[in-house]
Amino acid sequence: MxxxxxxxxxxxxxxxxxxxxxxxxxxxxxxxxxxxxxxxxxxxxxxxxxxxxxxxxxxxxxxxxxxxxxAGGYEQSVRAQRWVADGAVPSGVPAETWVPLLQAQADREGAGWSKIVLCVLWSLMTWSAEPQHGPVLTVLLVGLWVGIGAWSALWVIPRARAARAVLRRGVTTVP
Structure with missing residues (x-):
């Protein structure tokens, strides 16, 4: 690809x-x-x-x-996610490599919060239109919005915060 x-x-x-x-x-x-x-x-x-x-x-x-x-390709994206999961960047990785990768991960927090706000608004809007669309479609759509919001709250935002924490700490001294 x-x-x-x-x-x-x-x-x-x-x-x-x-x-x-x-x-x-x-x-x-x-x-x-x-x-x-x-x-x-x-x-x-x-x-x-x-x-x-x-x-x-x-x-x-x-x-x-x-x-x-x-993100520089699939491998670079996986590397950055591994550093976030480990909570540190290995020594020997130059700052010009790890800083932009982790900054991109950390910048996703704003997008996560935006999705949560939109999901709340969309859920309320969908629920208010239940008489027009019927219960099945309303439940499906509210479920979709809740799923998107939950993904942001449980995965995107915590990972972005973890990336920001790794950025603050920098490179580990333990190999």
Whole structure:
């Protein structure tokens, strides 16, 4: 893959997860929008939801690949995540390598909080439209918003804070 490098099994599973999340988001959002003009039926789910889900899956994979490219490739992204998980950067890694990688990880905290705020607003908006869209679509969409918000609260924000802590500490002296 151009600009990404070799992707291992864990990377392929992340691509699959990005595709599933993108498909869910695209399908549910398209059906929600379409059901504003017509009743939510099985035909609407198949005719609008499935193609939108396919487009969403493609966008999810594309965004994950783009994220890896901007981080310097899959291997660099995994290195930075390993440093965050270990809580330190190994000695011998030059600052011009580890500082930008960890800064990119730390900068994701703002995006995580933005997603949480949007998820709360979208959930309230979706819940208020329940009479218009019906209970099934409302529960699916609120579940999607809660899932996105939970992912940000339980994964994105703590990892960003851990990256910021590693940035403050710097390189370890223990090999």
């Amino acid at each position: 151009d600009g990404v490098g070799v992707v291992d099994e864990a990377g392929r599973l992340r691509l699959l997860g990005a595709a599933v999340a993108g498909a869910a988001f695209g399908g549910v959002l398209a059906v929600l929008l379409a059901s504003s003009w017509t009743a939510a039926t099985t035909g609407l789910l198949v005719g609008v939801g499935v193609p939108a889900g396919a487009v969403g899956a493609g966008i999810g994979v594309w965004s994950q690949l783009r994220s890896w490219r901007t």
